[in-house]
Amino acid sequence: MIQTPYLLFLGDAPDALAVKVAQGIRDWRPDNAVGQFRMDGCKADMKLPDMTLAEAKAAGAKTLVIGVANRGGVISQAWKKVLVAALEEGFDLASGLHNLLRDEPDLVAVAADCGRTLHDVRVPSVQYPIADGVKRRGKRVLAVGTDCSVGKMYTGLALDRDMRAAGMKSTFRSTGQTGILITGEGIPLDAVVADFMAGSVEWLTPDNDDDHWDVIEGQGSLFHVSFSGVTMALIHGGQPDALILSHEPSRPHMRGLPGYALPSLETLRDTALPLARVANPDCQVVGISVNTQAMEEDEARDYLAGLEQRMGLPATDPFRFGTQKLVEALAAI
Amino acid sequence: MIQTPYLLFLGDAPDALAVKVAQGIRDWRPDNAVGQFRMDGCKADMKLPDMTLAEAKAAGAKTLVIGVANRGGVISQAWKKVLVAALEEGFDLASGLHNLLRDEPDLVAVAADCGRTLHDVRVPSVQYPIADGVKRRGKRVLAVGTDCSVGKMYTGLALDRDMRAAGMKSTFRSTGQTGILITGEGIPLDAVVADFMAGSVEWLTPDNDDDHWDVIEGQGSLFHVSFSGVTMALIHGGQPDALILSHEPSRPHMRGLPGYALPSLETLRDTALPLARVANPDCQVVGISVNTQAMEEDEARDYLAGLEQRMGLPATDPFRFGTQKLVEALAAI
Numbered sequence: 001m002i003q004t005p006y007l008l009f010l011g012d013a014p015d016a017l018a019v020k021v022a023q024g025i026r027d028w029r030p031d032n033a034v035g036q037f038r039m040d041g042c043k044a045d046m047k048l049p050d051m052t053l054a055e056a057k058a059a060g061a062k063t064l065v066i067g068v069a070n071r072g073g074v075i076s077q078a079w080k081k082v083l084v085a086a087l088e089e090g091f092d093l094a095s096g097l098h099n100l101l102r103d104e105p106d107l108v109a110v111a112a113d114c115g116r117t118l119h120d121v122r123v124p125s126v127q128y129p130i131a132d133g134v135k136r137r138g139k140r141v142l143a144v145g146t147d148c149s150v151g152k153m154y155t156g157l158a159l160d161r162d163m164r165a166a167g168m169k170s171t172f173r174s175t176g177q178t179g180i181l182i183t184g185e186g187i188p189l190d191a192v193v194a195d196f197m198a199g200s201v202e203w204l205t206p207d208n209d210d211d212h213w214d215v216i217e218g219q220g221s222l223f224h225v226s227f228s229g230v231t232m233a234l235i236h237g238g239q240p241d242a243l244i245l246s247h248e249p250s251r252p253h254m255r256g257l258p259g260y261a262l263p264s265l266e267t268l269r270d271t272a273l274p275l276a277r278v279a280n281p282d283c284q285v286v287g288i289s290v291n292t293q294a295m296e297e298d299e300a301r302d303y304l305a306g307l308e309q310r311m312g313l314p315a316t317d318p319f320r321f322g323t324q325k326l327v328e329a330l331a332a333i
Numbered sequence: 334m335i336q337t338p339y340l341l342f343l344g345d346a347p348d349a350l351a352v353k354v355a356q357g358i359r360d361w362r363p364d365n366a367v368g369q370f371r372m373d374g375c376k377a378d379m380k381l382p383d384m385t386l387a388e389a390k391a392a393g394a395k396t397l398v399i400g401v402a403n404r405g406g407v408i409s410q411a412w413k414k415v416l417v418a419a420l421e422e423g424f425d426l427a428s429g430l431h432n433l434l435r436d437e438p439d440l441v442a443v444a445a446d447c448g449r450t451l452h453d454v455r456v457p458s459v460q461y462p463i464a465d466g467v468k469r470r471g472k473r474v475l476a477v478g479t480d481c482s483v484g485k486m487y488t489g490l491a492l493d494r495d496m497r498a499a500g501m502k503s504t505f506r507s508t509g510q511t512g513i514l515i516t517g518e519g520i521p522l523d524a525v526v527a528d529f530m531a532g533s534v535e536w537l538t539p540d541n542d543d544d545h546w547d548v549i550e551g552q553g554s555l556f557h558v559s560f561s562g563v564t565m566a567l568i569h570g571g572q573p574d575a576l577i578l579s580h581e582p583s584r585p586h587m588r589g590l591p592g593y594a595l596p597s598l599e600t601l602r603d604t605a606l607p608l609a610r611v612a613n614p615d616c617q618v619v620g621i622s623v624n625t626q627a628m629e630e631d632e633a634r635d636y637l638a639g640l641e642q643r644m645g646l647p648a649t650d651p652f653r654f655g656t657q658k659l660v661e662a663l664a665a666i
Contacts, residue, residue, distance in 0.1 A: 132559070133587075133590045190528040191527065191528065194524065195524065195559075195560065198558055198561070198562060222565075225611060228608075229530045229531060229563060230528070233561065237558070256465075259466075260466060278556050
């Protein structure tokens, strides 16, 4: 578990796209971010107070989160100076970079000297159990996609926010590096060893109040041949009571797989639901979330209305039109 | 790749059940085993020549394979003396034990001094790629089970043997520790990191002659919630042209999962085949293999005949009645 609140390190980000992690924290857990730290030449701005390390420390920040992707997979000397100074100032460091903080001997040495922790959220820090399939108390919802990267994390974060706003008990359960940095905890499922995947999802979503929802972050797709095993483990380890079908209608083919067509939403439903019922016989498909960013607003509304008629399920674009329909469907379970 | 042939180390095995790995090598790759090494009190016998290390070396053995499970997960001092002597004699060591050879500092030191290799087949030794889903040449068959441990490895090894005996081109592709020790190579799929599972299966089954069959060792079950993600990765990474449904009819529930009923063979077929066709639209279910050891012979014949009528597929117990029907079905593809 990463100590909050954070100071967001934007480094020398060349543009706003490079700071997606910081943007996610800013959007979804603004209370977790007391300020931003920008180096000379930084072209990104989270509209948070610019702070020195000392100012952030005084404001209560406990962890410096690397909210920016690095260029070329190398932690530069310019970054390194800031990271070392942050450790010396008393911050932990948290990173989702491919190249790990723990593989930098100087950071390891300074962290040890200062008694600080280096969080590399891409690698598991827990020895997860093998899944036992025992039914757990509480409710769980999982978004499953026709493809990777169709908006499953966004859907989950928006649902969690809106369910809590509606007075429901909800916890977003992160299963990827961005989600872990946003919420401060979770499992890096794509880095878990095969035998322990489903067990890690069980571990992430333990017994809870009968009226509590775990909103489990989806990963991959049953139809994406590179990552379908990860999705399968989420469906069986998560024991979802509710599935949400997620889709992005403008894809010419599965992400990174030319020649692989996307399945229809009907095929996704008819594949995912029976598999989910192996672990939870009461599982239902409750709605559809669509990323309509490639459509004009009228076109998007028509598309969603058509889907609702065709599938007999509420359908929305959570970013454009909110999650109310999905929240109502979950509240009815 | 483990150097063959082997000297099989049976240690102080308390009974024949403790030497399943040695038995597998003896049954399926007898040419790989020049002899056995037994310590005082060993209660197992592979009916191979008992050899000293020097005798085995003279007979051409290159690797000492630990063919016995150890008690309590500890490599005892009695074993250690033999293993050290084997390294000094010029043998590599190969092991599928949970506790790794590489975690024993004395073995590591002696191996380094002698220029020998320690093979821990439970852990991957290759950085596998992420699966790209590109169609590969050659043919592939995979056994998928209603449950774990229903005879998928046995079915595959028997098929491979009998296809080669019938003049077909075939390679058994090991995906678990026992298979790797039997054949000397493969992938320890249950120990591969999630993102690379399907890619490791692609790596294992590369382009081949159009009339060559990879017989891929199955793992887990789509209906076993602890390990279904591993099975999913085999189905998508393996791109099978042919599936064989594997079953053990006497199970009261899924292995290790009280309360989880086994699926019917029809449900297995209707679940696995559409998923396999995502990666290979030409995939077919070609037959059924059943472990009938809990039945009398007449009962087993009746059961298989009933299955053939019910499913419209050839059905056999490969151990009891051979694989001919399955080989013929594969030859017809």
